[in-house]
Amino acid sequence: MAADPAPLTLASWRGRRILALLCAVAFLDFVDASITNVALPHIRTALGFSVQSLQWVPSAYLLTYGGLMLLGGRLADLLGRRTVLLAGTATVGLSSLAGGFAGDAGVFIAARLAQGAGAAFMLPAALSTLTTTFTGQRDRRSALGVWAAIAGLSSAVGILAGGLLTEGPGWRWVMFVNPIACVMVVPAVLALLPRDRPAARTSRFDVLGSAVMTGGMLLLVYALIKAPDQGWGAASTWGELAGAAALLTGFVFIELRTPEPILPLGIFRVPGLAAANLTGLIGFAGMLSMFYFLTLYMQNVLGYSPIAAGAAYLPLTVGVGIGAGIGSKLLARVGSRAVISAGALLSAAGLFELSRVPVGGGYAAHVLPGLLLVAFGLGPVFVGVTTAANAGVGPSRAGVAAAILNSAQQLGGALGLAVLSAAGTARIHHLVSTGVAVPDATTSGLRHALAIGAAFAAAAAVIALATNNAREDPQAADHPEPVSGHPHTAAPLDTTATKEVHS
Numbered sequence: 404m405a406a407d408p409a410p411l412t413l414a415s416w417r418g419r420r421i422l423a424l425l426c427a428v429a430f431l432d433f434v435d436a437s438i439t440n441v442a443l444p445h446i447r448t449a450l451g452f453s454v455q456s457l458q459w460v461p462s463a464y465l466l467t468y469g470g471l472m473l474l475g476g477r478l479a480d481l482l483g484r485r486t487v488l489l490a491g492t493a494t495v496g497l498s499s500l501a502g503g504f505a506g507d508a509g510v511f512i513a514a515r516l517a518q519g520a521g522a523a524f525m526l527p528a529a530l531s532t533l534t535t536t537f538t539g540q541r542d543r544r545s546a547l548g549v550w551a552a553i554a555g556l557s558s559a560v561g562i563l564a565g566g567l568l569t570e571g572p573g574w575r576w577v578m579f580v581n582p583i584a585c586v587m588v589v590p591a592v593l594a595l596l597p598r599d600r601p602a603a604r605t606s607r608f609d610v611l612g613s614a615v616m617t618g619g620m621l622l623l624v625y626a627l628i629k630a631p632d633q634g635w636g637a638a639s640t641w642g643e644l645a646g647a648a649a650l651l652t653g654f655v656f657i658e659l660r661t662p663e664p665i666l667p668l669g670i671f672r673v674p675g676l677a678a679a680n681l682t683g684l685i686g687f688a689g690m691l692s693m694f695y696f697l698t699l700y701m702q703n704v705l706g707y708s709p710i711a712a713g714a715a716y717l718p719l720t721v722g723v724g725i726g727a728g729i730g731s732k733l734l735a736r737v738g739s740r741a742v743i744s745a746g747a748l749l750s751a752a753g754l755f756e757l758s759r760v761p762v763g764g765g766y767a768a769h770v771l772p773g774l775l776l777v778a779f780g781l782g783p784v785f786v787g788v789t790t791a792a793n794a795g796v797g798p799s800r801a802g803v804a805a806a807i808l809n810s811a812q813q814l815g816g817a818l819g820l821a822v823l824s825a826a827g828t829a830r831i832h833h834l835v836s837t838g839v840a841v842p843d844a845t846t847s848g849l850r851h852a853l854a855i856g857a858a859f860a861a862a863a864a865v866i867a868l869a870t871n872n873a874r875e876d877p878q879a880a881d882h883p884e885p886v887s888g889h890p891h892t893a894a895p896l897d898t899t900a901t902k903e904v905h906s
Contacts, residue, residue, distance in 0.1 A: 476806020494521030496585030548731025566713030619650030675871025689859025722778025730783030749780030
């Protein structure tokens, strides 16, 4: 294999094209997590889903996406980033095609599981390619800022695109757009990204550790997704969580003893890396869950159509881009700690404002203000966490670092949906049982869930103070960072009760 090429800069035409390609990959993966949300009623009718099984349309993607992310990152280090990126892209394209043509619920869920697996290989390969391509501190900061902005606004764009496609050519196109995108991504990868040398030079692979870790991650995400349905106090929920804890504990012991671990635990000696990933997990548990709850409020309470609910997020897409740009510039002056903390506090304030929406609220008066606060906070959080979680990590562990960060974010999303769904659903059930009207009970449950999300975001602001205060050193802005891996001194609300009352 050819050696890694000389570092590129964003000032070069090739460098800008590579950044655009990598951001397109991230956009594709993040959009797939939300694009099916507003199409759920149409998917249920067409494929015969039950109310209980419909949750697996979004959750199946999250299950394999979060569960296989670390494996994807390690494979990128062992096999080469371009190779794993191409394999993941092909998997997403083919599985999406199968899902678009699915004639029953089982085939569609299988396609979503495969989609998530492909994305779990694509994303860490793309992010580690970015951090090893742009090694100058100024270039890396700018590139990570653009990446974070794309990641932050993609969920909102996914909801908007889902609404447009569902009311336009039909719900199947929420799946058919992926093969078209993948057909464009593959030749671009072949043309722009050189065949890279595997950063981890070994012929051995930690098979046992991979199996135990993947099983533990899958079981943990599965337990979090199923908990709102089964109940947090159910024996099955506790059994699944205990099984996941046992597998992940066993994984740590395996990694401490194997000569070529899939997760080199020494990476956590990089100052602030663990705190950055914990910040991402807790913060995104509160912030990313907002999209589902707010969409539910607009469609089920305010009566918005899918396209109207999607269009309601347009200001958020603009706000995230502006917030990410401001956050990227502030990194050079105040460092990532202040950027993350300020962004998380803004998002917490926005979620708290949204937790006060009335049953018959208007968009401009009751939804837009909180939405904009979340948008202006979400951008800096993405920028700061991504920068802090990659600071001090060399090329040989870039794939693992990228996978840890993205696993934390996906697990945070699963945790947030599970916890907030359980709390919101419990409130809805209680109020309906006491004779409260369904719209009032639903709104109260959503307000309760969003208030908890605000508390999660506020907690992330505090945890962020322990992260690496990554910032640009003006005297070293144009010099590449060290290549060593060492530091030199980033399940939907259960509406079954509500729907049953309606029926």
